[in-house]
Amino acid sequence: MAEIKFEITEQIAVLSESPKGWTKELNLISWNGREPKYDIRDWAPNHEKMGKGVTLSEAELEKLKDALK
Template structure:
């Protein structure tokens, strides 16, 4: 497996938490020293392990916001 580096630049919010302390979070992360992207995924309590997630650019996050705003929740 390739060595992946990351730096959490900003924690935007916690969406949920599980019984074992893992949390689903939206963060601004720089992956492999690249430009930061918004990132939604599960994290272990000390952020040393992560689950699968998605990364979004500013434009993609705006598009997702617009879609969610149009939903009738």
């Protein structure tokens, strides 16, 4: 399986925290050297592991924001 490289370019918000210390976060992340996108997913402490999540472009994030109003 190919290694996935990522860089958290901006930590925007911690949305929740589990009793085990994992946090659900909204971040701007560059995946495999590409332009950063908004990302919501669970992270282990110190970001050494991650859970499944969803990645959104800025336009998709704006549509989500409008839908939640």
